[in-house]
Amino acid sequence: MKNFILLLFTAFLLTSCKDEPNVKGLSDSSGNINNVSVFIDEVMWNGQIGDSLRKKLAAPVDGLPQEEPTFNINQYPTKIFDGFVKKGRNIIVVQKTDKTGFGASKDQYAAPQNVFYISGKTTNDVLNIIENKASQIIQTIRKGEILENQKRMKKALVNDKNIKNRFGVTMNIGYGYNYETINDKFIWLRKEYQSGYNSILVYEVPINRIENQNEIVQNIISIRDSIGKANVHGMLDNTWMITEEAYAPYLFTTTLDNKPAFLTKGTWELKNDFMAGPFINYAIKDTTNNRYLIIEGFTYLPSKAKRDHMFELEAIINSAKIID
Template identity: 35%
Template sequence: MKKLSILVFAICLALTSCKEGGSTKEDFTPSSIGQVNSLTVVMSNELWEGKVGDNVRDHFAASVVGIAWNEPIFTLRHLPETVFTGAVRKSRSVLVVQKKDTTNMSYINSNMYARPQNVAVVVGSTEEGIIETLNKQADHIISEFNKTDLKVTQGNFKRSLNKETDIQDKFGVKMDIPSVYNVGKSEDNFVWLDRSIKNGTMNLIVYALPWDSFSNDATFISDIVRKRDSIGKKYIPGPNEGTYMDTEKAFAPSVYPAEIGGKKAAEVRGRWEIYNYSMAGPYVSYIINDKENNRKLVVEGFTFAPAAVKRDFMFELEAIVKTLRFVPKTAE
């Protein structure tokens, strides 16, 4: 009996040691590299310089919605397969396009050479087949690349977070907001945080609207503009007397379904301007269906950065909003 107990103990000890001291592939996978919104495209020079390359650029370097200048969704870097070795294999987002005598197909491998990483592979026997597959799968591939970039960006926020509680106090929500943002205005139904950037600012605002603010689908977009303009006029003054933020009328906002904090929401992308003053820029607004509190909660990010690339600024603001979670208010 004693020998049996010793044997069982020895087996348990061995299993524990293997579990704790054993190594997995994950332990040795290096960290991925590259800026967010960048994409390494691996394909032959022949494909890159022809209609397949044009199709890749049409999808993956399309202009970001809501930004006046043509800023691409991804900054593309092309490499032929023979050069895709060494450190470049650690790129976070990789698209491999190959022409082979095989069935048209596409798939995404996670963490092949680094972590986190997505390697999307599109294969076809003809250029037409490759293009057909890209047309079908590009949106899904872009979404997966964006999800990973968002997670990386949100992870970076945690290094130093803003500790101010105005948003939680007033609205019962929290977000992972970097400490470089500071509350500049805090009123009963409005909080405004901003951070300075070169020659401009990045801004985050939160406010609530009545639950029935958007009761008519036919007038949804015009109602969004009207409500947004009323908030801008009340809370966001321009540099001169009589000036304030409103929505640029020449640029119709684009609306997409979204989910924020576990609740259904509308994502609105467009351009703001200052009434009677030459200032403008992009915004992304999330209108969250908060039925439990009988309200529409609005969280918006907007950027003022003349003559600067705004894509990555707007991506950071989107990443902040998508950390939102509902929590008890700390004050009434």
């Protein structure tokens, strides 16, 4: 088995630079969203190497009110790396061998699929590779999971003509979302669950509302709080959505639809009420139209895990394309 893995690893080092589309003839990959299969022997899994992998792959997701891991990890011994377990969408194989190296392969046993190989002569060799390559592995898996989520949603899309007509943007919005509010400057879609809901907001502001003398995060909070007061109300009188004041949101720079964007993650709450939950806010710079297009997702699911619901919202938002 060890020689077999080494041969595969060598092949990946020669071909990992290729980024081929899904290969015809491969079976569909399997697995829930945000699940990773790690093939590693028990001794390593229960030691420093396993601790390092768990620390990286299961780190808490930013912006959630309770700690939830970035990925769910399923650990298997390397000797069973065969058959149906090779059909997982996200696979990491870790071994101690007489060679040290890292390899990555796309769509080897199924499609879509990402497989990563980590090998080292010593524990420190393996730990160094994990430390140096973890960010790449996580980014690759997240990108693939967003694409997988978008693919699943495409099977039953909600008509986005209202968003297209008012804001000049198309989005792949999955089944179950209904228009809650539609006006010329604001759209709210909501997907109801038995014990809560997911929401998507779409609106726009002039570029100078975000880029001025104040800090970017302060401007984004001020904008979303004013939008919440005007448009997002609770069941009780005199209640509206605001950014939770007790915790500062996370702010990142990113790109969406090949345009610069600010990504804000934090927690919302209802003023004068007890409802709250996480939100994710993308402010996309659209210089052609002298605006920031803002697309936000937030969820309300008390006492429930929220990571995958927020990930669905992120996948929807990342499908946005501004019409030139």
